Amino acid sequence: MTAPFEWTPDARELADLELLLSGAYRPLTGFMGSADAHSVDEHGTLADGTPWPAPVTLALPGDHPAAPGDRITLRDPEGAPLAVLTVTERSGGLAAGPVEALGAPEHGPFARLRRTPAEVREELAGREVLAVTMRGPLDDLTEIEATAGELGAAVLLLPLAFGEGGPAVVRAALRARDRLTEGTGGTGGTGGTVKDVSIAVVPLAPREDHAVDLELRERVAEAYGAAEHLAGPEPVTLPGPPHRRGLVVFFTGLSGSGKSTVARGLRDALLERGSRTVTYLDGDVVRHLLSAGLGFSREDRDLNIRRIGFVAAEAARHGGLAICAPIAPYAATRDEVRAMVEAVGADFLLVHVATPLAECERRDRKGLYAKARAGLIPEFTGISAPYEEPDDADLVVDTTTVTVEQAVRTVLDPLVQGGWVR
Ligand SMILES: Nc1ncnc2c1ncn2[C@@H]1O[C@H](COP(=O)(O)OS(=O)(=O)O)[C@@H](OP(=O)(O)O)[C@H]1O
Numbered sequence: 001m002t003a004p005f006e007w008t009p010d011a012r013e014l015a016d017l018e019l020l021l022s023g024a025y026r027p028l029t030g031f032m033g034s035a036d037a038h039s040v041d042e043h044g045t046l047a048d049g050t051p052w053p054a055p056v057t058l059a060l061p062g063d064h065p066a067a068p069g070d071r072i073t074l075r076d077p078e079g080a081p082l083a084v085l086t087v088t089e090r091s092g093g094l095a096a097g098p099v100e101a102l103g104a105p106e107h108g109p110f111a112r113l114r115r116t117p118a119e120v121r122e123e124l125a126g127r128e129v130l131a132v133t134m135r136g137p138l139d140d141l142t143e144i145e146a147t148a149g150e151l152g153a154a155v156l157l158l159p160l161a162f163g164e165g166g167p168a169v170v171r172a173a174l175r176a177r178d179r180l181t182e183g184t185g186g187t188g189g190t191g192g193t194v195k196d197v198s199i200a201v202v203p204l205a206p207r208e209d210h211a212v213d214l215e216l217r218e219r220v221a222e223a224y225g226a227a228e229h230l231a232g233p234e235p236v237t238l239p240g241p242p243h244r245r246g247l248v249v250f251f252t253g254l255s256g257s258g259k260s261t262v263a264r265g266l267r268d269a270l271l272e273r274g275s276r277t278v279t280y281l282d283g284d285v286v287r288h289l290l291s292a293g294l295g296f297s298r299e300d301r302d303l304n305i306r307r308i309g310f311v312a313a314e315a316a317r318h319g320g321l322a323i324c325a326p327i328a329p330y331a332a333t334r335d336e337v338r339a340m341v342e343a344v345g346a347d348f349l350l351v352h353v354a355t356p357l358a359e360c361e362r363r364d365r366k367g368l369y370a371k372a373r374a375g376l377i378p379e380f381t382g383i384s385a386p387y388e389e390p391d392d393a394d395l396v397v398d399t400t401t402v403t404v405e406q407a408v409r410t411v412l413d414p415l416v417q418g419g420w421v422r
């Protein structure tokens, strides 16, 4: 049964929720309250003294109405109900309490390998188990073969799939299984064949502190029935060269500052060079299609910017270069877009078109400033609605006294120098 209150936890919290529900975090059965979280941080134990390495908490904004005793339906980002949290404590922006599953979660790639500790323990009942937790490929399997051989153990590969790289880690586990069972895992050619190799995908988000991360992996391995645990090497992530990485060039500035003119000039210059695919999210096209029906209240502008950020990040996820040129007057919303883009492994360049209001108003290309001054347009940026000047701009261009070509070069040159464009 769902509950009257609702919440969509973030990706890390959803991963923790899944581990709480699957039993991989036993003895935990819910999100921690402040006493447990504090004790874990200070002493590495829950408040009752049970050893536990890392806080497992759920953030809930202070203005969320749920109070102790209330039940909150926790949903995934697509809206599917996953669990009910019965709130036992609200403090410091956290909600604590036990969680109960609402049906089986739906998973994407490799759903069949998301097995619970109980399922795996049943399959491996009576066997000694060597668990190997992995966040990247296992190149040398010699140690695993040797340890499994000594213990006469079955090997349980636990790919810790979290975020964008999740499917790649699972594929690495499948490759390692094949090499272990074929006996081609060692580098010295002496590797023996390991007969029993199982895989269970575990959505354990990495912890910043390496020691804490390892201890948590150990706990999860134990929950899966392992007598021994080996931690696979940390993946070496070499970001691709800049000219192959996704990039979002995000212009911000007052109406009439020159955003669209410079953005179009940049698009054309990039198309002339031909070295990158370009997605240009034209302001007018966005407002007519993607954000049709939205106005200029703070809420509508924020939604408009988030939509633009979402589309730009999708283009950049696949290595594309996206150019956007909305006013984007609020710093917090620009920050959100930066985070969305960086979350897909792409780069984000904020270009502040810093032409002063007086010059924008003097140009008054569309006659909007005159109307705004006359009170005919409410909430007009710079007149009756705020523009928060960026203090984190990567580039600043004032178009008052430069030509369009010069303004475009101010943006294009750093892209070439930075290696994003050849
Ligand atoms: N109230 C108000 N405030 C600011 N701008 C207004 C307003 N009403 C209409 N317009 C016209 O809409 C264009 C800005 O749309 P954006 O999508 O870039 O704005 S925002 O980023 O969502 O704030 C902006 O176009 P540009 O001049 O190209 O910036 C204006 O022409």
Ligand SMILES: Nc1ncnc2c1ncn2[C@@H]1O[C@H](COP(=O)(O)OP(=O)(O)O)[C@@H](O)[C@H]1O
Residues within 6 Å of the ligand: 253, 254, 255, 256, 257, 258, 259, 260, 261, 262, 325, 363, 365, 399, 400, 401, 402, 403, 404, 405, 407
């Ligand atoms: N160096 C320059 N860079 C960009 N625009 C300029 C420049 N000098 C003059 N302008 C003029 O300023 C106006 C800017 O309008 P626009 O690009 O639509 O701004 P925005 O998209 O920020 O509202 C255009 O009429 C453009 O011709």
